[in-house]
Amino acid sequence: MTIQHDRLGVFDFLEVHRPAPKPRRSGLTIASDQGYSLDEARGFAETAAPFVDWVKLPDHYGHIARYTEGWLREKIAIYGQAGIRTTLGGVIYEVAVVQNKVPQFFARAAELGLSGVEVSEDVIEPQSAETRSAHIRLAVSAGLSVFTEVGRKYPDAPLDVDAVAEIAARDLEAGAGKIVVENSDIVQIVERNGDELHRLAERIPLDRLVFEIGPAGGARIAAWLFRELGPDVNIENLDLRDAGTLAAQRAGLHRSVGLTFFDRYAVATAAE
Numbered sequence: 001m002t003i004q005h006d007r008l009g010v011f012d013f014l015e016v017h018r019p020a021p022k023p024r025r026s027g028l029t030i031a032s033d034q035g036y037s038l039d040e041a042r043g044f045a046e047t048a049a050p051f052v053d054w055v056k057l058p059d060h061y062g063h064i065a066r067y068t069e070g071w072l073r074e075k076i077a078i079y080g081q082a083g084i085r086t087t088l089g090g091v092i093y094e095v096a097v098v099q100n101k102v103p104q105f106f107a108r109a110a111e112l113g114l115s116g117v118e119v120s121e122d123v124i125e126p127q128s129a130e131t132r133s134a135h136i137r138l139a140v141s142a143g144l145s146v147f148t149e150v151g152r153k154y155p156d157a158p159l160d161v162d163a164v165a166e167i168a169a170r171d172l173e174a175g176a177g178k179i180v181v182e183n184s185d186i187v188q189i190v191e192r193n194g195d196e197l198h199r200l201a202e203r204i205p206l207d208r209l210v211f212e213i214g215p216a217g218g219a220r221i222a223a224w225l226f227r228e229l230g231p232d233v234n235i236e237n238l239d240l241r242d243a244g245t246l247a248a249q250r251a252g253l254h255r256s257v258g259l260t261f262f263d264r265y266a267v268a269t270a271a272e
Contacts, residue, residue: 090120151182
């Protein structure tokens, strides 16, 4: 027996936050497949399809040196049949950049059946604005959705909102679909309860931003984002195994968010 994703749950008479129908512009969950087997991918697709929009395939070394074309195509098809699109992380793009093979990389990604790629500079030296925009346009012309990333994996200063907003606006104009904010910068902001992400969301539409909650912070970072920016922010960099937990957090039905679902009922009871 399989899960029917177009049906409500067995307790459908109870009201909770439910994700909007796909394709969604906001409230996206972009979970990571850390090199799972095809059988594991089928299991995740069976249970996570209602609330996972994209699966990121971040095992860059595996794509370059280990995985066969047939195996990867089958994995992409497993997710696709469940209504989940697939994208690569940014490091493999950065490998292509330093080896001057970006056009071949985009063409191969599209030919394999991937839906998206990430254009980032969080490890390599920043490229010129013209080169970055040209790469975005090239990926879009290959039929790929483009995620671009802002921030650095090893930040040595607080996030510069003005500079990031300028880059993000330029990326969107070039054809990028979403702007991903690097986890390392988010962790710094959360630790001092800064307002940089609030100010960024005032400059760039919130539904065009994606926030990485991993590898550091996880549920704690997600809880902060939901509290500060709302339950329909776009989230990336969580393991597929944690997608159900994230869905519960969005609904306020997880202890990491203080089970906030019940707050409205407490207010209603107090008013009676």
